[in-house]
Amino acid sequence: MLMRENEADQRAYVVLDGRLNLVQDAKTHPKTIDVFSKGDWIEETAFNGDPLEAISFIAAEPARIMVLDKKTIDSLNDATQLSVYRRLAHLYAERIRRIQKNENNLFKKNRQLEQDIFDYRSQVDTRFHRSEMIHSIIQKVPRLPAFATTLSGQLLTKDLVEQIKRDPALVAIVLKTINSAFYSFQKKISDIHHAVVLLGFEQIYQIVISEGIRRTMPNTEKFKALHLHSEIVSHIAFMLSLESRLGHPAEMASFGLLHEIGQIVIQLLKNQNPKIAALMEVLDQAQLGSLLLKAWNLPDVLWKSVEYQTYPEFSSPRGIPEELRLPALVKKSQTYPLPLRQLIEKQTK
16 A cells, blocks of 8 residues: 555655556545556645545555655756656646536536425425415414504504504503613603604514514413524514614514514424324424415515525525525524625625
8 A cells, every 4th residue: 555545745656667546435435536557646645635535545466666755856956856846736737627627516516406405495385385284274373463464564654653552562562662771761761652753663563573473372481482582583683684784674673583483383283283293393384484474464575584594505595586585694694603794795696
């Protein structure tokens, strides 16, 4: 064995006689991927530089090899040194061409795999939307309170305060929010008109949707944890949108709040049908949540964004409708350390 896996050094070899096999995974599943014979040159680091390629050079028959280390090459005259280095440069050029070829092949395979997954997922989504069983499940879920669907469409109208005043519990939540330690106003706010002005339409929108979702859920620790998680994501999405000036902050916040609604539905179904709880795990929470929000007559951008939220995991932005890319990528961006604007601009190109 001339060279073992991951044992490269600064040597070059010239095959004078005989034959050597370039073997991949020699220890486990040996596979000959190339053959070197008389006149061929081998430069170790040109082959062992890739950690994904565990290769060895093994003599296939008696062979004579000339070994050239750096000390030996430096002792040669200038003309011979130049000849040796030209040959080594040629080896590296061949290595680069091979890597580029492999990279291109992998790129094509990845693109095809991405398209196959997207096509399969799209077919599943279509069947999901047409399923009578799924629609019957949706009908069993408690309806979103009327104030949530009504106010979400009237946030920029003069009737906002009047609509809020029709629900005393909602008034209490708005006043509780404005008087919380987070805002730290010196004087307590007791006027709902004043509270709405101070909070702004964006914050009111979040309060309205959050309270609506809370009222659809049982008062259990499991659902409280789900709701808390959604509220946290909602605030993160709101601040990301606000700081990056990308998208509409209230819209992003609502999407963050609603992104796990499908999981809430699945949990409700498990509670109602404990004997088949394991079967509920196969349901697609993004699709289930999307259909529920659509049934609640929430804006199209919200339920469609929930539907596409998992697509960035396996699809390029080109696979997501343009008007939905931002909310989908805002959700995805929470797993990246890059600044949001940098991420979005990179992903949407």
